[in-house]
Amino acid sequence: xxxxxxxxxxxxxxxGHYSDxxxxxxxxxxxxxxxxxxxxxxxxxxxxxxxxxxxxxxxxARLEQQGWIEPLPPEERRRPxxxxxxxxxxxxxxxxxxxxFAKAGLERLEA
Amino acid sequence: MTxxxxxxxxxxxxxxxxxxxxxxxxxFLQRSNGxxxxxxxxxxxxxxxxxxxxxxxxxxxxxxxIVRQPSAFVPMAMSxxxxxxxxxxxxxxxxxxxxxxxxxxxxxxxxxxxxxLMAGQMPVLAFFAIKWLPRAPRxxxxxxxxxxxxxxxxxxxxxxLHL
Numbered sequence: 001x002x003x004x005x006x007x008x009x010x011x012x013x014x015x016g017h018y019s020d021x022x023x024x025x026x027x028x029x030x031x032x033x034x035x036x037x038x039x040x041x042x043x044x045x046x047x048x049x050x051x052x053x054x055x056x057x058x059x060x061a062r063l064e065q066q067g068w069i070e071p072l073p074p075e076e077r078r079r080p081x082x083x084x085x086x087x088x089x090x091x092x093x094x095x096x097x098x099x100x101f102a103k104a105g106l107e108r109l110e111a
Numbered sequence: 112m113t114x115x116x117x118x119x120x121x122x123x124x125x126x127x128x129x130x131x132x133x134x135x136x137x138x139f140l141q142r143s144n145g146x147x148x149x150x151x152x153x154x155x156x157x158x159x160x161x162x163x164x165x166x167x168x169x170x171x172x173x174x175x176x177i178v179r180q181p182s183a184f185v186p187m188a189m190s191x192x193x194x195x196x197x198x199x200x201x202x203x204x205x206x207x208x209x210x211x212x213x214x215x216x217x218x219x220x221x222x223x224x225x226x227x228l229m230a231g232q233m234p235v236l237a238f239f240a241i242k243w244l245p246r247a248p249r250x251x252x253x254x255x256x257x258x259x260x261x262x263x264x265x266x267x268x269x270x271x272l273h274l
Contacts, residue, residue: 036135036139037139037142037143052148052149052151052152052153052156053136053139053140053143053149053152053153053156054152054153054154054155054156054157055152055156057132057136057139057156058156058159058160058165060132061128061131061132061160061165062165065165074135076138077134077135077137077138078135078138078139079135
């Protein structure tokens with residue numbers, strides 16, 4: 001299994017990578033409930049970052065604490081999680097901020 | 112990863128975290144391929160969880176859980192040990208006919224042990240307060256009151272006997 005650092009080393013030393021585990025987990029759950037492994041694979045497809053097991057569960061625990069995600073009944077020792085309505089609002093707000101930031105940054109580069 | 116190894120890794124996390132996430136985390140690790148970076152990631156996250164524990168969800172943050180933290184009971188144990196040392200020295204003094212505890216000009220080894228125990232608990236106490244006050248203020252204040260009570264009980268003989 002490759003971890004975040006492993007993938008980062010192979011892709012221009014992490015340049016062009018995005019790594020904010022809670023935000024990545026929220027973004028992954030925006031398309032529907034998922035368990036840990038499904039989240040990791042989805043996040044790899046989403047931005048190329050592979051979260052390590054500890055990082056993933058650290059993000060899950062903190063997101064659950066904040067009420068932004070919630071657990072569903074376990075399926076064979078796999079517990080799926082889903083994003084809550086508050087989590088969706090937070091994700092939308094964070095992504096909007098990121099879009100504005102990215103737009104402003106790219107405009108400066110092109111100027 | 113093997114079952115034994117995943118259990119070992121999961122045990123690096125605090126008990127409250129294990130009770131909530133332990134089973135699914137073990138299952139998750141067993142289905143992982145492992146690797147040195149995954150191992151480092153788990154160890155690092157477990158250490159982080161011990162320093163800044165996640166509280167919430169269904170995790171327990173009761174008084175009973177907090178008072179069982181080493182940083183909660185170690186200062187109390189140090190104060191009570193200091194008090195027991197003074198008590199032991201007092202009884203020894205009475206038994207040997209020196210009239211209990213008397214102030215020695217060079218303070219003596221009993222005084223130095225007492226000072227080490229009382230001063231040594233300060234960083235542990237500070238760590239406990241920094242770690243737990245933001246997470247469970249009321250329960251932490253109860254524990255801090257117990258710690259203060261134990262410290263005062265240990266200081267009382269020094270004050271009243273003018274040691």
